Amino acid sequence: MRPYILAETNWENMNNAKIELAVLPWGATEAHNFHLPYATDNYEADLMAAESARIAWENGSKVIVLPTVPFGVNTGQSDIYLNINMNPSTQFAVLNDIVDVLNRQKVYKLLIFNSHGGNNFKSMIRELGLKYPKMFISLTNWFSSLDRSLYFDDPGDHADEMETSLLLHLKPDLVLPKDKWGEGKEKKNKIKAIKEGWVWSERKWSQISEDTGVGNPKLATKEKGERYFKAVTTRMGALFSDLCEADIQNLYE
Numbered sequence: 001m002r003p004y005i006l007a008e009t010n011w012e013n014m015n016n017a018k019i020e021l022a023v024l025p026w027g028a029t030e031a032h033n034f035h036l037p038y039a040t041d042n043y044e045a046d047l048m049a050a051e052s053a054r055i056a057w058e059n060g061s062k063v064i065v066l067p068t069v070p071f072g073v074n075t076g077q078s079d080i081y082l083n084i085n086m087n088p089s090t091q092f093a094v095l096n097d098i099v100d101v102l103n104r105q106k107v108y109k110l111l112i113f114n115s116h117g118g119n120n121f122k123s124m125i126r127e128l129g130l131k132y133p134k135m136f137i138s139l140t141n142w143f144s145s146l147d148r149s150l151y152f153d154d155p156g157d158h159a160d161e162m163e164t165s166l167l168l169h170l171k172p173d174l175v176l177p178k179d180k181w182g183e184g185k186e187k188k189n190k191i192k193a194i195k196e197g198w199v200w201s202e203r204k205w206s207q208i209s210e211d212t213g214v215g216n217p218k219l220a221t222k223e224k225g226e227r228y229f230k231a232v233t234t235r236m237g238a239l240f241s242d243l244c245e246a247d248i249q250n251l252y253e
């Protein structure tokens with residue numbers, strides 16, 4: 001039983017616990033190229049948050065990891081079989097209820113540990129900040145926490161070299177053999193500004209990728225995944241400790 005994982009701990013432990021920081025991992029359930037499991041984002045969120053919390057806990061930080069929310073925003077993938085979309089308005093309702101519990105029980109620090117590119121929590125955090133002024137709500141996208149080019153050769157953003165390497169390290173039994181890996185080739189938008197990246201529009205996933213991947217997984221290895229996992233969780237472990245120690249009444253230098 002890991003005392004920093006809410007799903008594993010018990011009332012005996014929690015009855016008088018003084019938790020400083022709650023961490024809420026948030027994933028998605030969606031196809032990841034041909035070869036990775038639908039719960040890829042959830043496994044990444046679960047295992048990274050848990051390992052980061054272990055590091056922080058062993059450093060004396062009172063952190064608790066909540067169960068991972070398994071559904072994300074998949075509005076652009078509505079025609080991809082059994083991608084389970086959770087609308088932003090539903091996510092807001094879920095987040096509101098969790099924040100309400102934490103606020104009532106005086107756990108005033110929350111970190112959303114986001115694992116899915118389609119999830120956007122910033123505007124929700126602004127609105128909840130007004131509603132719950134005692135709460136300090138923060139957000140990290142673990143996949144943007146480090147310069148990925150130091151760990152991987154081929155950039156991508158979905159079921160790519162990075163995610164395939166991570167799953168080869170974390171859940172090797174759930175990765176299909178290499179001859180099943182699609183190329184993750186992305187068709188770019190014909191509108192120049194969108195292609196250049198200074199105008200955003202949601203991608204219609206089934207039209208931009210044949211295999212649902214974006215980014216070629218070909219150069220993925222278990223070793224790359226392990227090295228990146230260690231680097232991310234070391235950084236996140238230090239972040240969890242920093243957040244535990246922060247005086248939220250006196251945040252600015």
Ligand SMILES: [Zn+2]
Nearest residue numbers: 040041159163
């Ligand atoms: Zn993913």
